[in-house]
Structure formats: C-alpha cells, structure tokens
Amino acid sequence: MKNYGKLVNFEFNRVAKLFAVLMGITLILQIAGVFVEARDYLNMANEKIYEEMMPKAEFLETFGQMSFLQVIRSIWFLGPIGLCVAGVAFYIFLIWYRDWVGKNTFVYRLLMLPTSRLNIFFAKITTIMIMTLGFVAFQLILLPIEIVIFKGMVPVDFRNDMGLTELVGSMPELSIIIPGSFLEFILYYGAGLLAVSILFTGILFERSFKWKGIFAAVAYGAVAVVLFIAPLLLQEFVVDGFFYPIELFVLEIVIGLILLAASIWMSGFLLKKKITV
Incomplete structure (x- = not known):
C-alpha cells in the first residue's frame, strides 16, 4: 500500500502542470463567458429599450428574460469542459506511452521497482480518476461563483433565476459529468x-x-x-x-x-x- 501511494503521488506530479493549465483555462474562459453573454444580452436590451424606445414589458415578452442556462449552453462554458475531457482522454494513452519515449526509456526503471507491477497499473488508473474527479469538483466550485457574477451583472427584472440542480438537469452533458x-x-x-x-x-x-x-x-x-x-x-x-x-x-x-x-x-x-x- 505504501509503494502504491508513492506511485500515485509520482504519477500525479507528472500530470500536475497539465491539470493546473486545464483548470486555469476553464476558470478564465467560463468567467469570461459569463461577462460576454450577459453583456450581449444587456446591450441588446439597452438598444431595444433606450434607442428604439421599446417598452420593457414588450422587450421581455419578445426576447424573454436571460437565464444562466444561456451561459452554460455557450461555447465559453462547454468548450473548456470538452477540452478537459479531451485532455483526460489523451492522457489515458500518454500515461503509458511517455514511459517508453526517449533513449533511456523510463519504463525499465519503473518495472524494476521493488513492488508488484500491478501497483503500476493501479497507480496510473487512480491518477486518471483523480484528474477526472478533480475537474468535476473544480466545476462544482466554479458554478456558484459564476452564478453570483451573473446575478451581479443582470438586473433581477431581466433574468430568470434557476437553481443549480435545475441547471444541471437541463443539460444532458452536465448531467453525465455531475450526476444527480x-x-x-x-x-x-x-x-x-x-x-x-x-x-x-x-x-x-x-x-x-x-x-x-x-x-x-x-x-x-x-x-x-x-x-x-x-x-x-x-x-x-x-x-x-x-x-x-x-x-x-x-x-x-x-x-x-x-x-x-x-x-x-x-x-x-x-x-x-x-x-x-
């Protein structure tokens, strides 16, 4: 068990930079997406109400209130999630093949370690699961923060507030990543x-x-x-x-x-x- 723990720690340290970069991209793009999508809606509202003199009630009846679901359905939100999924899928292969790359292939030293070789398998699959669950946990932390930003930008009369559970349930893609x-x-x-x-x-x-x-x-x-x-x-x-x-x-x-x-x-x-x- 001790050797297994050391191997997991070793394998995760090898992917830590990629993990951090993907989380950073997710953070930047998703929060930027909240600003962009909310600003687009507010600009449209300002144009219709203050420039074209459309009554607010008519605007809301015609275009409807904005909900955070519009942000979730945008490329700003789904793009980083897709990138993280692709990153994990790519690393499933890289976690093995990188050991065979180079003149002095690292896999030889890995297989010579004084531990069961099956621990290498368990350590690598555990690392993949840690990455996956780590991205999910990070997304669960980000969502409430993004909702707060969204509510701070869009006035209450112009937005349709939805609970986190309702938002996740409305998106099949999120329902798989974040089970109910x-x-x-x-x-x-x-x-x-x-x-x-x-x-x-x-x-x-x-x-x-x-x-x-x-x-x-x-x-x-x-x-x-x-x-x-x-x-x-x-x-x-x-x-x-x-x-x-x-x-x-x-x-x-x-x-x-x-x-x-x-x-x-x-x-x-x-x-x-x-x-x-």
Whole structure:
C-alpha cells in the first residue's frame, strides 16, 4: 500500500502542470463567458429599450428574460469542459506511452521497482480518476461563483433565476459529468473506470506484442463491449423482454464487475510475464 501511494503521488506530479493549465483555462474562459453573454444580452436590451424606445414589458415578452442556462449552453462554458475531457482522454494513452519515449526509456526503471507491477497499473488508473474527479469538483466550485457574477451583472427584472440542480438537469452533458444522485455517480464513473481499464489492457497488449498486440487489443475491446451489451441485445431481440428492468440492471452490474476484474488480471499478467526489462 505504501509503494502504491508513492506511485500515485509520482504519477500525479507528472500530470500536475497539465491539470493546473486545464483548470486555469476553464476558470478564465467560463468567467469570461459569463461577462460576454450577459453583456450581449444587456446591450441588446439597452438598444431595444433606450434607442428604439421599446417598452420593457414588450422587450421581455419578445426576447424573454436571460437565464444562466444561456451561459452554460455557450461555447465559453462547454468548450473548456470538452477540452478537459479531451485532455483526460489523451492522457489515458500518454500515461503509458511517455514511459517508453526517449533513449533511456523510463519504463525499465519503473518495472524494476521493488513492488508488484500491478501497483503500476493501479497507480496510473487512480491518477486518471483523480484528474477526472478533480475537474468535476473544480466545476462544482466554479458554478456558484459564476452564478453570483451573473446575478451581479443582470438586473433581477431581466433574468430568470434557476437553481443549480435545475441547471444541471437541463443539460444532458452536465448531467453525465455531475450526476444527480449517488447511484448515478457510481454508475457513470464506474462505467468510466471500466472503460479506462479496458483501454489500459489494450495498451499493454500493444506494448507486449507490438503489431500483433494491436489486433489483440482491438479484439479484446470488441469482446468486452459485446459481452457488456449482450444482455441488452438478448432482451431486445431474443428473449423479448424476459428480464425485469431491475434484473437487467443487476446483470449489467455483474458483467461490468467481471470485465473489470478480467482487465485487472490480464493487465497484471501482461506486466509480469510479457513486458520484460
């Protein structure tokens, strides 16, 4: 456990700069987006009411009040989130392949450490989860701050206030990133953990067998996906709704756990037996 903790700390320190840069970009762009979107709306209101002499009631009836949802739906808000998602997706591969880059490849020293090689797998997947949850936590901290800025800019008569839960529920993209319940959190991020573990196993196949490993990785991923969705396919096309929804749900959970265990076991096997130093 001590060696695992040291490896996690080491891996996170390697990505800390990227993590900080992405959070900084998110902070700057999203707050800038609040100012830009609110200012655009207020400029339009001023133009219609004070220059074109449109009554305020008519303006509100025609154009409606502004809600923070307009900010959330803008590229200013969704763009940084997409960038963070892309950053994590990119680092899923980089966290392994960077160890093989260079004349004196670092992976040799990593594999020679006096600890179980499976700890390397666990440390890397833990780092990915820390990054992901860190971005989510940062977004949860940012949202109330942005809402306060929004309320400070847009007069109460011209805005439609929405609660944080209502805002998140109105955006499917945010509902996945910020689940509405603990069960949804476990399901969404459990599925993400499973997907990362399968990708890690595929990367280790490629590192172990080179070109043959690419085909093995693709085949492994395809088999995992087919097995995971097999109950859904059976329910829809073979047994014609035989399972109750709760039974189907439990079946998916069990298959997911089996696939996760299989990925961990296979990754451990490849690290111990196929990747040599």
